[in-house]
Amino acid sequence: MRTLVLALAAASLPTLAAAQTVASETPAAAASADAALESDTLAWDFVEGITTEVGPRQAGTEAEKRGRDWAVAWLKANGFANVADEPFEMETWVPGELHRAEIVSPFPQPLVVQPLGGSASTGPEGITAEVVEFANVAALEAAPAGSLNGKIAYIGHAMTPTQDGSQYGFAGPTRWVGAGIAASKGAVATVIKSVGTDRHRNPHAGGTSFPEGVAATPAGALSIPDALNLERMFDRAEGPITMKLTLEPRELGTTTSGNVVGEIVGRDPSLPPVLVACHIDSWWNGTGAIDDGAGCGIVAAAAKHVAAAGQPLRTIRVLMAGAEETGLWGSRAYSAAHIDEPIAVGLESDFGADRIWQFESNFRESNPDLHARIAAAVARFGVSNGTGVATGGADINIARDQKTAIIDLQQDGTRYFDLHHTPDDTLDKVDPVQLRQNVAVWTQVVGILANEPGPIKGE
Amino acid sequence: MRTLVLALAAASLPTLAAAQTVASETPAAAASADAALESDTLAWDFVEGITTEVGPRQAGTEAEKRGRDWAVAWLKANGFANVADEPFEMETWVPGELHRAEIVSPFPQPLVVQPLGGSASTGPEGITAEVVEFANVAALEAAPAGSLNGKIAYIGHAMTPTQDGSQYGFAGPTRWVGAGIAASKGAVATVIKSVGTDRHRNPHAGGTSFPEGVAATPAGALSIPDALNLERMFDRAEGPITMKLTLEPRELGTTTSGNVVGEIVGRDPSLPPVLVACHIDSWWNGTGAIDDGAGCGIVAAAAKHVAAAGQPLRTIRVLMAGAEETGLWGSRAYSAAHIDEPIAVGLESDFGADRIWQFESNFRESNPDLHARIAAAVARFGVSNGTGVATGGADINIARDQKTAIIDLQQDGTRYFDLHHTPDDTLDKVDPVQLRQNVAVWTQVVGILANEPGPIKGE
Known part of the structure; x- marks a missing residue:
């Protein structure tokens, strides 16, 4: 099946050379991506675990704290380095x-x-x-x-x-x-x-x-x-x-939330890291499966698959932001705390777990070669090269604040608003096949980015 | 479109003679059925009205009473005769x-x-x-x-x-x-x-x-x-x-519920009536659209369409039973009260509002001519002639108690148990196109039965 897919995808590539470039520069990451499409279990393990063992994770509450503790333990158990729960203060509302x-x-x-x-x-x-x-x-x-x-x-x-x-x-x-x-x-x-x-x-x-x-x-x-x-x-x-x-509902006043972070440490710590983000909190009425347990599973699984293919050149930093839903508290706090530590590029997964269908960046014009190489590399997963300019999601304020590179891997949102912020946001809504496609695309993209020696945005 | 449908249906009829019999004996009812398929609004009016203006109708409660009052008013407004709310006692549980x-x-x-x-x-x-x-x-x-x-x-x-x-x-x-x-x-x-x-x-x-x-x-x-x-x-x-x-939950003890009845009076009151049934109560957590507001709308609309085609030979009696959900209280009370008044045949609509796909009776062997005529008459609506023996539904205990004729017009239940007894049993789940097909089939079947001079069960 995959052979056929590759053959058809190659026929539609801008140039065959681009495909060969991808193959030559990140063969191990590409193979990891292909393997993830067939058999990733990490993303599912994350979203199943956090929805079952923690459940709802309303921002600023003890339930969110249990969610962060759970994620910290999961990242450590899966070999991430520099795992931490970076605290911040917020104003907390409960229903x-x-x-x-x-x-x-x-x-x-x-x-x-x-x-x-x-x-x-x-x-x-x-x-x-x-x-x-x-x-x-x-x-x-x-x-x-x-x-x-x-x-x-x-x-x-x-x-x-x-x-x-x-x-x-x-x-x-x-x-x-x-x-x-x-x-x-x-x-x-x-x-x-x-x-x-x-x-x-x-x-x-x-x-x-x-x-x-x-x-x-x-x-x-x-x-x-x-x-x-x-x-x-x-x-x-x-x-x-x-x-x-x-x-x-009640206002609880100021409480402490936190941002969960963890790293795949790269070979060259002098290069700015690749930031892959999601959010760990959810609304109180669901278990936060598609919003955003799946997103956290996807980005963490991709980072680990890239690492498994060989230590990447750059560090891959996972940010599981706290308190996104009630006002991007974690994303803002992360940017404020780390604004002086340049990142190379920011990507977020926070639109469910259905298939990725479009790739966009904000460096199509400033780094056309890299943009084209990524577009070529994800084409075999049914991901088209969009014409818009990526602006990133809620959890990567720092990328916008630093005016750095941003990539959007656009998920199919057709059924997202059937479930968004409802009690129905539960694990059974996650399609394991589509979830693996997400992990595969992310593994491919992060694999390229983390092994890219030059500036991602090209400036 | 209908011409084509009729032509194709005729080709699959057991005998062309049967189709001609139908056409000759009940042309007006058949035309009413065809018209209902395209343009019935009565069934929708009933189910929209009772779900919007009454909502949940838990058996034995004042909410069910409001539902019965609403149905009595609707039947009177739509020209039914002998409309009544026949009281009975029941043991009432509330959530x-x-x-x-x-x-x-x-x-x-x-x-x-x-x-x-x-x-x-x-x-x-x-x-x-x-x-x-x-x-x-x-x-x-x-x-x-x-x-x-x-x-x-x-x-x-x-x-x-x-x-x-x-x-x-x-x-x-x-x-x-x-x-x-x-x-x-x-x-x-x-x-x-x-x-x-x-x-x-x-x-x-x-x-x-x-x-x-x-x-x-x-x-x-x-x-x-x-x-x-x-x-x-x-x-x-x-x-x-x-x-x-x-x-x-609480047991309220003995309260009064009731069975709503109404009639299309036939030309020959000496002939036993055709009983068409549904239930008026619903579980407390939904608005009782598919269970069973739609069923009541279907049977009442069909009775009225038959009447509109000309006064039928037999009386058509509509029974909207009370307190079905908590133990068939209304069905049992109706049978007890009317056991000495023979009915000719009983039919119930209580399985949602999706398409009818199969017809069965309990007189296939005892009155094969009538069975075949009905089967032939509903074939053009995509209703097949089932091989089983109809046993009727919860609301027609009297038909079983009297061992009289029973017909089942089997609805498509594929999505019924997505909604059954849930908060999601609301009007938006009723498909108006499929609802009209139900009314059309019922109009056709009741039109034949109400104009049939001989014993329905053939015994």
Whole structure:
């Protein structure tokens, strides 16, 4: 099978010379990548282990600490050097225990709701008020000032699954800014249609924020079936719809989180390292399998496979960032702590565990030879050479802050927003075959980068 | 399109004469059935309405009462005669508010659980105990007497989606009898892997029972991802696994439920009626769209379409049974109340809203002409002539008690057990195209039956 794949891939390479270059410069890493495609078990071992033995890892809590301890032990057991849990301080929000929404009239029934990160508490007595419907953020923005006084705002949206995840930018504002806008117009609370593409009674958590000067209000996400039900109620009700909403999240104040790091030490410590990143925390409502246990498994497995093929020229540094979900606390802390230690290139895996389909870099023009060599090397895994400029993910702030090289290995996001930030983010959603394809592509790319003597960005 | 379908269907008919018989005896009903396939809105209106305006309808509660009131109003508004809510008494169980399971050690994390119908309460303090794993009921049965003293039993199973739903019989005992067997061996509580085929954090509710002389214990269903996680914990833990389980269901004692009935009155009241049935109650955790709002919509829509084609010879009686889920209370009460009023034939729709693919009767041998005519008439909708003997569903006890004619219009159950008894049983799971095919087939079959002058069973 692989022979056929290689033959077909070679036919579509920009030049056969490029393929030969890859083969000659990193034959062992290429062989490791091919082997990972068939038989990697490391990434699965990581994501199975952390989801089973730790489970949810809400940022800043003791559960996240158990997750970091687990990852530290795993990295050490797998031969990584310089493993550490680098502490940082953060402001910590927790969801509380009681999340409840019910229609009081005219169609009494419970709705499934969960609090958004940053939501205020309703108190145990809840808030009972008329609900006002907005189809989306644009409609909410058009509401007059004060028009929501004493009301609960409901904000909808429509979201289509997209391979590149781009509709997160289209529908995401409902969650990101909806509650803040509603509060600024007088709303006492907000419920949104979960930002997602599934049809299950599992709300999509995630952070929301309130503008400067606007006090946080209670804000919850209805599951999509519940939101659709509420929308039908608006179509059918002849009078106002009254909801009782009870959410009891709490701000814990300042707590300590940490960034887990570990290294494959390179032959030449004077060369800046290759930084491969993910995040170790998850939302409280799932077990953080696709977000982002799988990503941590992928990057760590790839680093180890590269090392197994022979000590690389450069150090490969794994960063499992803490507290990504509630505000990139770990990514920011890592950059602040290490800003004076140049990295060569940053890559992140944080978009699930489905197949990688596109490669992009931010050095296509500044280092076209390396860009072309990587593109040629990953082509046999079904990864195309994208035309955009890589900007990196949440966990590699340091790469942007240092204006260094960045690579994006774009995963298929078609079903990502069925699961993102939901209780359904569990191990059974990880496809072992696609997970191995991720490890294979990462092994190939990191193998090239870690053995590249010249500056990655070419500047 | 329909012309082509008819032409192809005719080619596969047992005899062309049979097709001509159908066309000649019930042309208006056949035309109504064809029209329903393209444009029925009644069934959708019913299931959308009751799920939106009432929602969950737990047997014996005021929510079920609101459901019956809603159905009575809908039947009257749609021109049914003799609409009534026939009361009966029942013993009522309610799930309570707090359902929680958590692993205390060695891998602390919450698991999603819901109580099974008939479960006892743990009290608010919960039960904390070691969990003992059984792969299935057979493994549990092999456990020695007393071996579960003080323990929580976990019972798994493996279940594959099946078009005919037959694996419910294979996996169902885990829920139906597992807790009772565990309790008889000393278990203080039981948790099961939900009996279902999905991978979502939504437990499958449903009733369980305890043998004579065995006191009810707390019994809950874990969602399937949580059950899989627990099974992995057993693989990974070096010592015992301790769980804290909190379930607070309550027995309300005797309450009043009811059976909603309505009729299309036939031209000859001396002939026994055609009974078409469904159930109006649902489990508390979903909105009862596929179980069984859709079924009620299908049978009522079909009855009305037959009437619209001309007053039928026989009366068509719609029975929307109360309290099916917790023990067929309504079906039994209906039979007891009406046992002396012969029905001609009973049919039930209670297996979701996906396409009907097979027709069976219990009069293939006793009335082969009618059986063949019905088979011929539904062939154009993709419904085959099954080889089994129809036994009817839960809501037509009276047909079995009277030993009268029974027809099964078998729906595609491939995805039924993804949704059955879960929070995910919501309107968005109903496919309007498949729902209309159900209405079309029912309209065709009921149209023939209600205009059949001779005894349906042929005896």
